[in-house]
Amino acid sequence: MRLKPVARKSLSDAVFEQLSQEIVHGRMRPGTPLPSERALCDVLRVNRGAVREALKRLSQAGLISIQHGGGTRVLDFKQTASLDLLNRLLFHHDGTVDLRVARSVMEMRAAMAPDIARLAALRRSPGQVLQLDEVVAAMAAQEHDLLALQVLALQFWDLLTLCSDNIAYQLAFNGLRHTYEGMREALVEVMSEELRDLAAYRRIADAVRRKDGEGAGQSAQALMQHGSRGILQLLAALEHPDEDRAADGEEDDDDEQ
Amino acid sequence: MRLKPVARKSLSDAVFEQLSQEIVHGRMRPGTPLPSERALCDVLRVNRGAVREALKRLSQAGLISIQHGGGTRVLDFKQTASLDLLNRLLFHHDGTVDLRVARSVMEMRAAMAPDIARLAALRRSPGQVLQLDEVVAAMAAQEHDLLALQVLALQFWDLLTLCSDNIAYQLAFNGLRHTYEGMREALVEVMSEELRDLAAYRRIADAVRRKDGEGAGQSAQALMQHGSRGILQLLAALEHPDEDRAADGEEDDDDEQ
DNA sequence: ATGGTCAACTGGTCATACCAGTTTAAATGG
DNA sequence: CCATTTAAACTGGTATGACCAGTTGACCAT
Numbered sequence: 001m002r003l004k005p006v007a008r009k010s011l012s013d014a015v016f017e018q019l020s021q022e023i024v025h026g027r028m029r030p031g032t033p034l035p036s037e038r039a040l041c042d043v044l045r046v047n048r049g050a051v052r053e054a055l056k057r058l059s060q061a062g063l064i065s066i067q068h069g070g071g072t073r074v075l076d077f078k079q080t081a082s083l084d085l086l087n088r089l090l091f092h093h094d095g096t097v098d099l100r101v102a103r104s105v106m107e108m109r110a111a112m113a114p115d116i117a118r119l120a121a122l123r124r125s126p127g128q129v130l131q132l133d134e135v136v137a138a139m140a141a142q143e144h145d146l147l148a149l150q151v152l153a154l155q156f157w158d159l160l161t162l163c164s165d166n167i168a169y170q171l172a173f174n175g176l177r178h179t180y181e182g183m184r185e186a187l188v189e190v191m192s193e194e195l196r197d198l199a200a201y202r203r204i205a206d207a208v209r210r211k212d213g214e215g216a217g218q219s220a221q222a223l224m225q226h227g228s229r230g231i232l233q234l235l236a237a238l239e240h241p242d243e244d245r246a247a248d249g250e251e252d253d254d255d256e257q
Numbered sequence: 258m259r260l261k262p263v264a265r266k267s268l269s270d271a272v273f274e275q276l277s278q279e280i281v282h283g284r285m286r287p288g289t290p291l292p293s294e295r296a297l298c299d300v301l302r303v304n305r306g307a308v309r310e311a312l313k314r315l316s317q318a319g320l321i322s323i324q325h326g327g328g329t330r331v332l333d334f335k336q337t338a339s340l341d342l343l344n345r346l347l348f349h350h351d352g353t354v355d356l357r358v359a360r361s362v363m364e365m366r367a368a369m370a371p372d373i374a375r376l377a378a379l380r381r382s383p384g385q386v387l388q389l390d391e392v393v394a395a396m397a398a399q400e401h402d403l404l405a406l407q408v409l410a411l412q413f414w415d416l417l418t419l420c421s422d423n424i425a426y427q428l429a430f431n432g433l434r435h436t437y438e439g440m441r442e443a444l445v446e447v448m449s450e451e452l453r454d455l456a457a458y459r460r461i462a463d464a465v466r467r468k469d470g471e472g473a474g475q476s477a478q479a480l481m482q483h484g485s486r487g488i489l490q491l492l493a494a495l496e497h498p499d500e501d502r503a504a505d506g507e508e509d510d511d512d513e514q
Numbered sequence: 515a516t517g518g519t520c521a522a523c524t525g526g527t528c529a530t531a532c533c534a535g536t537t538t539a540a541a542t543g544g
Numbered sequence: 545c546c547a548t549t550t551a552a553a554c555t556g557g558t559a560t561g562a563c564c565a566g567t568t569g570a571c572c573a574t
Contacts, residue, residue: 008325008535010557012313036524047559049306052526056269056310057317060341062431068265069524069566078424079415082432083340084317086425104425107376108369115368158336167335168343168361172429174319175339265566267526293555304528309557326535326555 011046015054018044023063023074024088030076034064037072061085083175090182097183099235105179106231110224112169113157117204117220118213120163128163132205135159139198146188149195154180156201163208190234194226268303272311275301280320280331281345287333291321294329318342340432347439354440356492362436363488367481369426370414374461374477375470377420385420389462392416396455403445406452411437413458420465447491451483 009017022028035043040051055072058064062080066072077085090101124132135156142148154177161173180187200223207216266274279285292300297308312329315321319337323329334342347358381389392413399405411434418430437444457480464473 010325012557037526038524049309049558052306053310053313055525056314060314060317066525067567068267068526069568071524071567078427080431081428082435083425083428085428089424100422101424104423107372107423108425108429111369111372112365115364119364165357166361166364167346167358168340168365168433170335171338171340171342172365174337176425178339269526295555307527312556323556324536325557327537328555 011050012053012057015040015044015046015050016057019054019058020061020063020088021093023058024077024085025093028074030074032074034072034074083172084178086175086179087182090179097186099231099238101179102183102187103231103235105176106228109176110221110228112172113224114217114221116157116161116164116166116169116173117208118217119166119169120160121208121211121213121216123165124163124208124211128159129205129209131159132156132163132208136198136201136205139201143196143198146192146195147185150184150188150191153195153201160204160208190230191227193230194223197223197226268307269310269314272297272301272303272307273314276311276315277318277320277345278350280315281334281342282350285331287331289331291329291331340429341435343432343436344439347436354443356488356495359440359444360488360492362433363485366433367478367485369429370481371474371478373414373418373421373423373426373430374465375474376423376426377417378465378468378470378473380422381420381465381468385416386462386466388416389413389420389465393455393458393462396458400453400455403449403452404442407441407445407448410452410458417461417465447487448484450487451480454480454483 019034028034034040034055037048037051037055041048044051055064055066059066061077061084062082063075063077063085064072065075075081086101086105090098090105092098120128135152139149139152139156142152157173158177161169164170200219203219204216204223207213207219276291285291291297291312294305294308294312298305301308312321312323316323318334318341319339320332320334320342321329322332332338343358343362347355347362349355377385392409396406396409396413399409414430415434418426421427457476460476461473461480464470464476
């Protein structure tokens with residue numbers, strides 16, 4: 001019997017949640033004016049402070065634009081939002097994972113990881129090498145527990161990103177990690193091959209030890225390919241449920257904008 | 258006579274600004290408890306609503322942790338914040354650009370751009386190819402106006418990111434663009450070589466047209482190297498103001514944080 | 515056509531309650 | 545004396561009603 005901490009959300013959180021869902025995969029196109037704060041209070045049955053807190057957060061997230069005296073309008077989040085939004089985009093209304101978003105995350109991860117490893121090798125401190133070794137050793141010890149491996153792998157990359165001494169990577173990694181953790185359990189299967197490739201993690205750690213940027217980058221790239229391949233197969237399976245179809249004609253339904 | 262829209266910030270914006278600056282490069286270490294909301298009202302001389310709006314935003318940005326009944330404490334933003342924060346990290350108190358942050362942005366850009374170009378080549382629609390051509394043509398027309406080129410280059414990458422059909426890249430690009438625009442004028446010199454390399458932009462566009470992912474990626478990588486080299490030179494120049502010094506020993510003045 | 519005025523919006527600020535959790539320390543029982 | 549219970553005294557969360565401050569558009573005078 002596993003119990004989880006009960007989710008406790010404030011009113012403004014609920015309002016934020018509702019409005020952001022409505023905007024992100026709702027019928028509110030960019031430019032659409034939101035109801036006035038007082039009207040929202042009326043509809044949502046909450047006080048104006050809660051509405052204002054939520055609106056301020058939506059504004060910060062790049063989902064709406066607020067103008068004193070003017071009004072509040074929906075923005076095109078694909079042009080104004082930032083990585084934080086991935087969490088909300090990852091799931092459909094019904095709770096299923098949006099595999100296009102998942103693929104996006106895996107692709108970005110695959111592009112960043114080699115450079116992170118490369119920089120880490122060039123800039124790591126002696127102490128950080130030891131920490132990396134510890135994580136790799138822990139992974140070797142838990143070789144058969146996939147969920148434990150997942151946590152350790154995240155720790156490994158967290159550490160490596162720290163070594164890279166690149167604040168942009170660190171912040172981007174935080175965002176990706178949040179998203180990844182949202183679909184962690186769902187991806188255990190897809191990632192299993194990557195997680196089990198302990199030798200690859202060790203190769204990266206070794207390359208970092210000898211300050212071999214190129215080697216670290218190449219090892220990281222090779223490691224990433226496992227997960228990427230998994231996601232691609234999963235996508236292909238869902239898009240072409242019938243295995244035999246080999247149609248490769250591209251659709252031209254993309255002149256909508 | 259060039260006039261800009263007057264900056265108009267609300268109280269909660271001001272509070273958010275002040276607190277985030279204090280946290281990001283202030284003396285508030287992670288774990289430090291913030292004053293209570295009522296105490297903040299007293300110190301900042303504003304009403305509680307404004308304080309709460311600011312605190313909610315800080316919480317969303319990953320800078321603080323709010324607990325009902327408990328208190329509000331400072332988080333380690335390097336582990337919890339996301340790319341949005343780059344804007345605030347980019348400038349020191351005195352308004353000068355933090356070149357370490359700038360270098361981070363350039364590095365991340367250099368890692369992402371080739372993959373964006375590669376994916377764009379694989380997934381672009383016919384219409385998008387034409388749009389890319391238009392931007393390149395516009396760049397050719399404004400060949401000698403660096404600021405115009407900068408705007409067009411951003412447009413080029415915006416378009417390319419759209420072609421890549423990768424929502425994570427799009428969102429990350431939004432964040433990076435905000436940061437980049439913050440230091441755009443300061444970087445005109447550093448980027449001039451890259452901006453003038455019209456042939457490279459054209460190579461990318463051509464590769465995208467013939468769906469040559471590898472070619473697009475390689476061209477993008479080559480293009481990025483201009484800007485990266487510029488930033489590295491600038492960093493080296495600032496760290497070793499005396500040109501003749503060939504000392505390559507690394508300073509250890511970085512344990513300040 | 516231009517600029518001014520006014521009324522009816524919009525969001526922004528304020529003060530004052532009170533509700534709801536958490537923490538602290540005093541009161542209580544052993 | 546110590547462990548437990550209890551009750552303030554915090555903390556953040558919600559509610560209300562008023563008023564300030566910009567924006568818009570209709571109307572009017574010039």
